[in-house]
């Protein structure tokens with residue numbers, strides 16, 4: 001691990017100078033905005049429980065931008081929707097806590113959670129673009145959201161506020177009077193961001209907000225999201241695939257594999273020297289804007305079926321560095337000396353197993 005590859009060099013070049021100069025990975029003394037503790041989410045199917053999220057622990061500080069990455073099906077959207085409490089059956093939050101600004105969201109009743117959404121935590125998704133009501137003008141849709149949260153203003157005051165919101169996401173005021181079919185995909189996504197930030201939430205959860213857009217518009221939308229984050233001081237959890245965009249946007253990267261967080265690192269550290277073998281392979285395999293297909297490494301094998309998870313480390317069957325005890329002992333996400341977190345036996349010193357029979 002840690003060797004220089006074309007993919008890594010490309011990603012390092014894509015980081016903005018301000019990111020590499022200022023490490024916004026906060027000290028543990030600051031008060032966390034979001035704490036996810038031992039979260040487990042299952043989809044209860046006829047064949048058994050699909051363990052989409054398996055014991056995720058995560059801390060996010062005010063103003064931080066966290067990107068969640070991992071292969072398709074590793075539980076990123078499930079985690080994002082759990083934070084929003086927008087999961088629908090057969091999904092079930094089996095256990096855990098999601099503490100936002102001191103309150104466990106999982107303990108709120110439906111009405112408290114409805115008010116918390118938009119006000120404290122807002123979601124931006126690719127689907128939000130298509131969720132706009134086709135027969136309502138943009139301004140009426142945003143006003144509806146505000147009224148729904150108890151805001152009462154004259155139409156003129158609302159309009160002024162909406163014009164300012166639209167301006168912040170790079171749209172002209174006349175967009176307020178338009179219908180969704182008059183807008184491009186990028187414009188709709190900006191409306192989604194304006195709506196999401198209308199009440200200045202403390203946390204913005206963005207699940208692949210740009211994946212339906214062409215690459216140029218993707219960059220513009222991400223720049224806008226970054227600007228909004230700076231202006232409002234909100235924290236962001238961004239789910240994404242494009243490591244190039246992520247390297248530019250995020251402070252921290254969380255790597256998910258089969259429902260578990262396997263590494264959590266400041267972006268510049270993980271790009272330079274991924275610790276977990278899965279992070280390393282993922283960084284070499286994710287295409288980005290300038291990627292050439294012949295430079296990409298594909299990760300051999302398939303992720304495990306979440307209905308039938310292997311014992312030990314879930315990545316062990318595919319891991320080039322696997323040791324005998326990896327298929328027996330589950331590695332916990334543990335801090336490294338330099339303040340990163342990794343769940344891998346290469347970085348821990350297991351002396352005993354749960355059963356006490358394996359020594360490494």
Ligand SMILES: Nc1ncnc2c1ncn2[C@@H]1O[C@H](COP(=O)(O)OP(=O)(O)OP(=O)(O)O)[C@@H](O)[C@H]1O
Nearest residue numbers: 043045050052071072073074075076077078079306
């Ligand atoms: N309604 C459902 N019923 C059963 N299993 C589901 C359901 N929705 C999702 N899953 C499973 O849960 C797992 C996690 O899915 P999730 O959508 O969270 O992954 P993801 O990381 O967001 O993937 P992608 O990168 O493709 O968006 C997958 O194995 C998926 O098949």
Ligand SMILES: [Mg+2]
Nearest residue numbers: 076077078207
């Ligand atoms: Mg997803």
